[in-house]
Amino acid sequence: MSLSQVEIQLIAVLVSLCCSILGVFLVLRKIAMISDAISHSILPGIVLGFFITEDLNSPLLILMAALMGMFTVFLVEWIQKTKLVKEDTSIGIVFPALFSIGIIMITRSAGDVHLDTDAVLLGELAFAPFDRFFFNDMNLGPKALWVMGIIFVVIISLLLLFYKELKVSSFDAGLAATLGFSPIIIHYLLMFLSSVTIVGAFDAVGSVLVVGFMIVPAAIAYLLTNDLKQMIIISMISGAISAIAGYWLAHSLDASIAGSMMAVLGVMFLIVYLFSPLEGRFTKKIRHKRKRQEISLLTLLIHLQSHEEKSEKSVNHLQEHINWDELKANRVLKLAVNKNFVDINEGVIHITETGQTFTRLKVKEYLEE
Numbered sequence: 001m002s003l004s005q006v007e008i009q010l011i012a013v014l015v016s017l018c019c020s021i022l023g024v025f026l027v028l029r030k031i032a033m034i035s036d037a038i039s040h041s042i043l044p045g046i047v048l049g050f051f052i053t054e055d056l057n058s059p060l061l062i063l064m065a066a067l068m069g070m071f072t073v074f075l076v077e078w079i080q081k082t083k084l085v086k087e088d089t090s091i092g093i094v095f096p097a098l099f100s101i102g103i104i105m106i107t108r109s110a111g112d113v114h115l116d117t118d119a120v121l122l123g124e125l126a127f128a129p130f131d132r133f134f135f136n137d138m139n140l141g142p143k144a145l146w147v148m149g150i151i152f153v154v155i156i157s158l159l160l161l162f163y164k165e166l167k168v169s170s171f172d173a174g175l176a177a178t179l180g181f182s183p184i185i186i187h188y189l190l191m192f193l194s195s196v197t198i199v200g201a202f203d204a205v206g207s208v209l210v211v212g213f214m215i216v217p218a219a220i221a222y223l224l225t226n227d228l229k230q231m232i233i234i235s236m237i238s239g240a241i242s243a244i245a246g247y248w249l250a251h252s253l254d255a256s257i258a259g260s261m262m263a264v265l266g267v268m269f270l271i272v273y274l275f276s277p278l279e280g281r282f283t284k285k286i287r288h289k290r291k292r293q294e295i296s297l298l299t300l301l302i303h304l305q306s307h308e309e310k311s312e313k314s315v316n317h318l319q320e321h322i323n324w325d326e327l328k329a330n331r332v333l334k335l336a337v338n339k340n341f342v343d344i345n346e347g348v349i350h351i352t353e354t355g356q357t358f359t360r361l362k363v364k365e366y367l368e369e
Contacts (some may be wrong), residue, residue, distance in 0.1 A: 007129040007142050009247050012261065015201040016239030019213035021155055022194050024228070024235050027218040028170045033088065034073060034191070037095035037213040039198045045103030046202075062147075062199050069195025070188070072098060091253035117281045125247075125257045128204040144204040155193060155319040159232075162186065167228055209258040213239055216265040223276040238268060294362065296332045301341060301359040306349045315347050 008272050017036075026032045045068030049061035072094055079090035133143040139295075140146065159166070169176040173183040201210045221234035246261025253260065274282045303322055319329035333349070336342045341355030351359075 004129040005247075005251075007145060008125050008257070009244055011128050011142060011144045011148060011204055012125060012243035012247060012257075013240045014145065015205050015210070016213045016217065016238050016243040018148060018152050018197045019156055019201065020209060020217040020235040020239035021159065021213040022190065022197060023218035023231055024221060024232050025166055025170055025190055026194065026214060027222055029190075031087070032215045032218070032225075033091055034076065035194060035198065035212045037072050037076060037091045038069040038191075038195050039210050040095045041098035041102075042195065042199055042202065044068055044105060046199075047102055049106045062196065065199040065202070066192065068098070068193040069198065070192060072189075073188070073191045073195075089335070106260055125204055147200045148204075151197055155197070158189070158193065162189070166190070170228075178343055185303075188204070205258055209261060212262045212265055213242075216262075216269050217242070217307060220269050220272045224270050224280045225278070238265075242268060293332075293335060296328070297336055297339070297341060298362050300332055300336055301355050302363075303332050303349055304342065304349060305356070305359060315344060315349060318349070 023032065023035070026035060037274050042065035045065035046061050048068075049064035052064075053060050075094045076087065076090045079085060079093060080087045085093070128144045129142045131143045131147050133140045165176065165181050168179065169181075169183040169186045176183040176186070198214075201213075205213075217235040217238035218231070220238045221231040224234055225231050229237070242261050242265040246264040247257055249264060250257040250260035272280070274280050277283060299322060300318075307321075315333070318324070318333065319326050322329070324332070333342070333344075336355070338343065339354070339358075340352055341358055342349050343349055344350070
């Protein structure tokens with residue numbers, strides 16, 4: 001494995017870690033798509049920063065882009081507060097307008113400047129190692145690695161310092177205000193961090209992958225746990241795995257790195273969506289099926305306990321007594337026999353000690369619910 005391959009993977013992992021941490025709070029606050037708005041609307045800020053400095057490497061470009069990201073959030077919230085349109089509609093109004101303004105500014109006033117609109121959307125991680133950071137003629141590695149590394153340290157530091165505030169304001173803004181800290185300040189701090197992170201990752205991975213890293217790992221974590229700390233950790237792990245696996249998938253297929261990473265993320269989300277222990281679609285169906293079986297078994301066992309007459313316990317008359325069709329009666333009876341809840345002697349069903357214990361525990365459980 002060459003040095004450039006290692007550097008590409010490190011950059012991708014750092015981008016995924018930064019985005020996945022912030023993405024958890026965006027998903028919890030139900031404003032995940034604001035990352036899409038910011039990732040597109042920062043383009044005018046980058047162009048304005050270049051007009052001022054005439055240097056694509058100037059830190060002012062990051063500052064101007066971050067401020068444009070904050071302006072995007074302000075516009076979205078301002079339109080939403082009018083209550084004339086919903087939040088998703090306001091996002092759909094703001095970011096195409098600002099993004100198109102940026103495209104027009106590039107094509108009309110900076111046509112000779114290397115600001116490729118395709119790279120804006122898709123990025124190109126393969127080229128990131130070629131943009132090096134030099135200090136006193138010393139090659140210190142890819143610039144994107146340093147930028148994302150600094151942003152990662154800042155995010156982790158602020159997360160540790162304001163974890164309680166972020167947690168409380170994400171779940172209950174009213175309680176946050178009662179406890180003495182402003183949920184609005186926390187909200188705009190989160191938006192500023194998101195803007196800076198998106199700007200930092202913008203050149204290397206493009207807006208599409210940034211949005212993917214912001215939303216999908218957090219969505220995966222949201223389906224796997226209800227604990228915030230675990231959610232952050234799972235989101236970071238998911239993002240890092242997709243970054244590394246996506247790179248090697250692209251390497252083997254000779255395909256787009258960003259596209260391959262998003263494909264891996266999509267597959268990961270699909271697996272979790274279907275099989276998550278908490279919210280998986282298949283898991284829910286299996287749980288629902290088991291619940292129905294449990295209720296049917298309990299119905300049978302309670303019936304057997306509450307009737308002494310042999311006719312009420314007769315195999316031949318079971319469906320009549322419990323009002324089941326023949327197919328369901330036979331299926332439930334077979335399940336009860338297999339679980340040793342009942343035994344059958346000369347056509348009469350008898351509840352076993354195991355069945356009595358099961359009935360007692362389940363009835364108590366349902367009453368407590």
